[in-house]
Amino acid sequence: MAKCEHETLAEDGQAGHTAPSLRSVVEMHDRADEVSIASGPVMHDSIPLMDLSRGVIGWESKEDVLNPRNWRTKDRRTLMLLMSIIATISPMASSLCAPGIADTMADLHEPSRVLGSLMITIFVLGYAVGPLFLAPLSEMYGRYPVVVISTWFFTVWLLGCSFAPSMSSLIVMRFLAGVGGSGIITISPAIVGDLYPVERRAFGSAIIIGSQSTGPIIGPIAGGFITQYLGWRWSYWILVICASAITGLTTVFMKESNAVVLLEKKVKRLRKVLGRNDLYSPLQPQMSPLELVQRSLLRPLKLLVKSPIVLLMSVFVATAYALLYLMFTTIPTVFEDTYGWSAQLAGLAYLGLGIGTFIALIVLMKFNDAQVVKLMRQNNMIFERERAADTDIEALIARLTFVS
16 A cells, blocks of 8 residues: 655646645555566556445545546547647647738738747747646646637637637737647646556657647648638638537547546535535545636746756747747748749758658657656666656757758
């Protein structure tokens, strides 16, 4: 028997903050059926089990089919498929209009290239704002309502972009679309944590990361052809059609995967059936919804100030995204104005980014889980966030090749 310990979001299925500490008297049963990976056993995450005599509401057993970790393979794959498609469409919206900057500016009578570039990059600012409140909301109310509502919000503002009468209105609506689109970017890693134990997350993470990375690459390639033959507004209309279809399917077929929310629902049901108000879930947050939101807002700042590792990784990711969107905003200008390429051919200049992304994903799926298991064995089976080591070589290559 082991007690549940603190784990961070990305590896514990929590969207944006550390898991709350459990009551010290509650014992947890390890998922210690010790699955064999590579050459030895790896201990799974701890899970709470039912103990009505002490008022503890948890899973019926380690094999409880209501626990998302024990869902049928078909159910998990369905959820991952839905999340991966949305995670592709959302970032695709950030760059699909890049090859059509010149046409958009001409149609909206906007002479400022600065505003033209801002129209592209403002979407990513929405990605920075949305997670601040969407992450704690997904912990309080579940993954399902936050993903569905935020994705519909994203779709509605994309529709508004397609009818934008001016550059200023287009910029505002793209920002709001980015806020809605950030929901899936924020919550999909937590869903992977809901469904898979830590030593089996590389494949699921690779699918989500690959979708998020492929979307911005597919965007300008497709956007070049759409702009060339149909006009820049059709870039948004096609996005709206795709987003509406997949969001509708998600609304119907997505299942809640947040164990905290699932057990809270079970607590409420059993309190009513058994007439026992002493029942509780050991996963229940020990703070109010307002405190959760406040913590979500303050924690990123605290981590940046107090943790050099978080600061350096944030700078690394920020630099990578800055370089990526610098290319999104400059490639159309360079290849169309300087070299005379058409919009559709300028979009093909992004193929190199796509090829690099697929190579990175193959490497991640092949070696990342094995590396995690190896390092855990060297550390007495204690997981110490072992996945970052793979970024060293890639980070160096990206910077050197960009300078060259």
